[in-house]
Amino acid sequence: MSIFSNIKNAYRLFKQVDLEQLSALSKKVDLPEVMNSVGKLDDKQLSGLMKMLSGNQPKKELPAIDGDFYNISHTLNPEERVLQLKVRAFMETEIKPIVNDYWRRGEFPHHIIPKVAELDICGIAYEGYSNPVRSYLMEGVLAMEMARVDVSFATFFGVQSGLVMGSIFLLGSEEQKQEWLPELKNLRKIGAFGLTEPEVGSGVAGGLTMKAKRIGNSWTLNGQKKWIGNATFADVIIIWAEDEEDHQVKGFLVRKDTPGLAVEKMEDKMALRIVQNGIITLTDCLVEEVDRLQKANSFKDTANVLRMTRAGVAWLAVGCARGAYESALKYTRERKQFGKPIASFQLIQNHLVEMLTNLTAMQTMVARLSELQDQNELTDEHASLAKVFCSLRTRDIVSKAREVMGGNGILLEYDVARFVADAEAIYSYEGTKEINTLIVGRAITGYSAFV
Incomplete structure (x- = not known):
């Protein structure tokens, strides 16, 4: 030249x-x-x-932001995969745009209930009362998809579809199933699950302060319950009480507006602010024998419900962690310091990979857990181990997500601050880390360390 x-x-x-x-x-x-x-x-x-x-150089093509690194979703059949993506789209379009506003105000978006009903996903694992997609794996994946956007919404749904419908499905009479399950499935009726008490949390197996006394064909209930999700607007509340005669735990379907039933909304929570937790007070509340769960005759029966739903809480932890990880990854690819995206720095990549490692381990664990549940092989210790591990690792993941986002990590607009707070609720509910640890410890040693 x-x-x-x-x-x-x-x-x-x-x-x-x-x-x-x-x-x-x-x-x-x-x-x-x-x-x-x-x-x-x-x-x-x-x-x-x-x-x-x-400035005309081609834009760098980046990988998709996807927390499913081992392709767990690929184990779903085509029909299940369609349902998963349908729920994901609903959460992204209907819930994500409003979640921070409602979370900030501590209110529940009641207007979305009919839209949730249209998804037709409530109680999908209950044979005879569900749509054709019927598996605990699918139920877990959907719980994860919900918590990936908002843990509060996932908790509301878990109470409705898991604790309430599950109690009636496992322990109710056929008449009770026919009356309540279709209405709860279509969200024409909303339910709540009342087990925890102001002075009795982890020690429910050792006795409840809520007492039930039978008088003829009726029962009189007296006592309090605390932390009861959906309680402020529930049509029916499942109340667990100790029978004064045989000292066994029994379950009752307490309908709203029953004389003697009072519900007070709990305020000033730092987590799950959209969930409407209530303090329930029953004063000489009269419940007919036909509204007693006919197959609930001891705490062992209650524990069967908790075993089933504890697996779902492990999936919620996965969803919370995945939402935080994906939000953090997106942020680090867009946020620039020293002239380039912070995702290109070694320390940031180290944090992201550690988050993904924990998240992937959690996903593979809960996927196997749901397989055991679908095969009717799930035990208390299986569910407890998953709850312990997933809630612990979620805490670690949301912490690192907040760290890579710097000061912006504490702002609601970036979502991670909400995941950090909600992870604390997951860590405690459905059995604390200590209680679930002792359940697993009893299983592997043959000795019970419970007081």
Whole structure:
């Protein structure tokens, strides 16, 4: 290439810079030396430089943001996969745009209940009362999809579909199933599950302060319950009480507006703020024998419900962790420091990979857990181990997500702050880390360490 051609190409390059820019540039660099260097470039090199300076270089193609690194969703059949994506789309379009506002105000978006009913996913694991997609694996995946956007909404749904419908499905009479399950499935009726008490949390197996006394064909209930999700707007509350005669735990379907039933909303929570938790007070509340769960005759029966739903809570933990991880990954690819995305820095990538490692381990664990449940092989210790591990690892993941986002990690608009707070609720409900640890410890040693 001739010197004339190189100088001509260099002129074409610098012609793109106006005089004011050129004057400012001359104060920072040796322009004759730059011209000399540019003149030595061949056509290909010069073309690349011109594209770079003109901003027309092709945009780097980045991988999709997907926390399912081992493709757990690929184990679903086509029908189940469609349902998963349907719920994901619902959460992204209907819940995500409003969640921070309702979370901030501590209110529940009642207007979305009919839209949730249209999804037709409530109680999908209950044979005879569900749509054709029937598996605990599918139920877990949907719980994860909900918690991936909002743990509060997933908790509301878990109470309705898991604790309430599950109690009636496992322990109710056929008449009770026929009356309540279709209405609860279609969300025409909302349910709540009243087990925890102001002074009795982990020690429910050892006795409840809520007492039930039978008088003829009726029962009188007296006592309090605390932390009861959905309680403020529930049509029916399942109340667990100790029979004064045989001292066994029994379950009762307490309908709203029953005389003697009072519900007070709990305020000032730092987590799950959309969930409407209530303190329930029953004062000489009269419940007919036909509204007693006919197959609930001891705490062992109650524990059967908790075993089933504890697996679902492990899936909620996965969803919370996945939402935090994916939000953090997106943020690090968009946030620039020192002239480039922070996702390109080694320390940030180390945090992200540690988050993904924990998340992937959690996903594979709960997938296997649901397989055991579908095979009717789930034990208390299986569910408890998953609850312990997943709630612990979720805490770690949301912490790292908040860390890579710096100061913005504590702002609601970036979502991770909400996941950090909600992870604390997951850590405690459906059995604390300590209680679930002792359940597993009893199973592997043969000794019970419970007080």
